[in-house]
Amino acid sequence: MEKRRNRPPTIHDVARTAAVSVMTVSRVLNNNPSVKQVTRSRVMNAIHSLGYAPNDAARMLKGRSSRTIALVVPTLSDFFASCFHAVQQVAIERGYQTLVVVTGRDSAVEDQQIESLMNHRVSGLILVTIGADTKSLRSFRENGIPVVALDRPITAPPTDTVLVENREGAELGVWHLIEHGHTRIACVSLDSGSYTTQERVEGYMQAMRAAKLDPILCTSLSGNEAMRALVARWAASPDRPTAVFATKRIATVQLIQALHRHSLRVPQEIALVGFDDFELAEVLSTPLTAVRQSPTEIARAAAELLFKRITAAQDKTRNDHPCSKIFFPAELIIRRSCGCSAKD
Amino acid sequence: MEKRRNRPPTIHDVARTAAVSVMTVSRVLNNNPSVKQVTRSRVMNAIHSLGYAPNDAARMLKGRSSRTIALVVPTLSDFFASCFHAVQQVAIERGYQTLVVVTGRDSAVEDQQIESLMNHRVSGLILVTIGADTKSLRSFRENGIPVVALDRPITAPPTDTVLVENREGAELGVWHLIEHGHTRIACVSLDSGSYTTQERVEGYMQAMRAAKLDPILCTSLSGNEAMRALVARWAASPDRPTAVFATKRIATVQLIQALHRHSLRVPQEIALVGFDDFELAEVLSTPLTAVRQSPTEIARAAAELLFKRITAAQDKTRNDHPCSKIFFPAELIIRRSCGCSAKD
């Protein structure tokens, strides 16, 4: 009669307590109408008095879907946190739960975590991949579990993909500097490895080529010290760049801090455009001119794409839509860090 | 022979393909040494050729722990994102996975999500509760699944708890303003409901009482408009507060934006201390003096407390340690927004 081995109560315990069969309890749990009202309430009482909670593992084993989608991101920066919110919102509308997995920019962790999501039998996967080959995705494809690539494409197989126009956005920002008469425009970035950074650097290069200017690449700056050293060199050099394009939020912030430390005034002594807008950009000592991308838009699009696949997979009609590839534009938010009226 | 109903392959499919019994496959999966090398590799080949992944649900049903802990937070602000990172790091060290659940400050969602975590049979729970009675925790207690309260206490039953000294931190900040000669010091906050805000307001009140100053409470400002209206009133009023204490990051940021919009200079026209430090605080137009709390410290402490319970629960020795209640101090980071040398 006592709970065996001190484990959580099962449907059998409830059945015994309510003096009914397990099936009746199951029917109550699933709101099956063919249970008399008196029986139902007897069962409900037993459930509450035992503190019974149905075991998801057993339910899944009997075929119920996990009703869970997973979002895999490299970090939980506020950009991806916004993505998560958008995804979760769509998931909740559909009655799904959302699992976040953070890989910490480690592709071994990514692979291992993705495998573990497969073991969990998630219903779908939104992946901001760190790169590599993501061989762990194989079993998702083979079992027909939908995968959507977000923010960064997946190399090998055709997959639904939602991306930002990183290259065009970067061009936009760099052209803005060019139009203000700058000729020595540097590009600073931290991790030259990631897809997004590469694209933005490429956009910078295209703009510079088009304007017949010599690029000044300051890439792969690892950490705050490298950034400070770079700015220190600039501060001491008469022919330093007169403008900088920073390829991502952290680079922009570190750059601003380093410029601040070396008393290089923005935009008087150096102009600045950053990729990624953020909450405080307009109350910085010099409000930042930035290329803005919308995390919620791309994430919502990815989630909706995913659910389209999930519902399509449930209809046995093997209606294999071709893979979508959606691009979202980036826009330039003009504030003061490029000295809009300084050079004219 | 064909996969039935197009479902993922099972251990039986692997066994059939490798021409062995399911037990042998199971042994291979669990690295049981009593499998001959040739057999093992036959099985491995079958596993790979089928793209087989073991079903976690079935494994859990057979008694294996979920090896998963959950972190429940109201939002994914960068504060809680940092908490998550710290928790996940501890979890990974122990071979556990971490589930994040975001409640969106909705206590109905919180309860429902916590129930769903119970159904998932997570091994432990770190809870930043939104308040309410959290009746959904009952089944956790009854089944001996450890719960740790983080950042905010749980009202009813004794629970391990990790908190920040919000009140003392707030006092620290307000005293800093008082010591600079301010007498009309306002306290602005957005959601007066949350525990942390209440504590900080209480700290403000204590400091004001101790200094025999009249408190100016501007609480429950809902959204950016209310903040702007408040600041607009100040801008027009000669006897406006000369200093402000903001109770949380968002309040501080919105306040800064509003002050900026109405051209109230910090600290010349109004001094400012905020609760919560953040990355950009020192490169704002006026670097912010802030009360700093460490998300990683408290989160790590909570995670370690949780795992102490988890491992204690596994040893049947019902060694019921009494509940810990750990406090972490908050420190004052002095920058320029209170005009450190303006009033002397």
Add this chain to the structure above:
DNA sequence: GGCGACGAAGATAACGATACCAGCATGAAG
């Protein structure tokens, strides 16, 4: 009064993986 019909509840067999207990070779020891 006997018949089918219907409403409510029980018995049983899966789902996929693993623990336990056998089997069944081979080789060594008596």
Add this chain to the structure above:
DNA sequence: CTTCATGCTGGTATCGTTATCTTCGTCGCC
């Protein structure tokens, strides 16, 4: 040649839940 230990492997019950089939009353109707 038997006996028994040892090294691999297979059969089967089980975890908690649900789908399917059965059972058992009870009621209405000819």
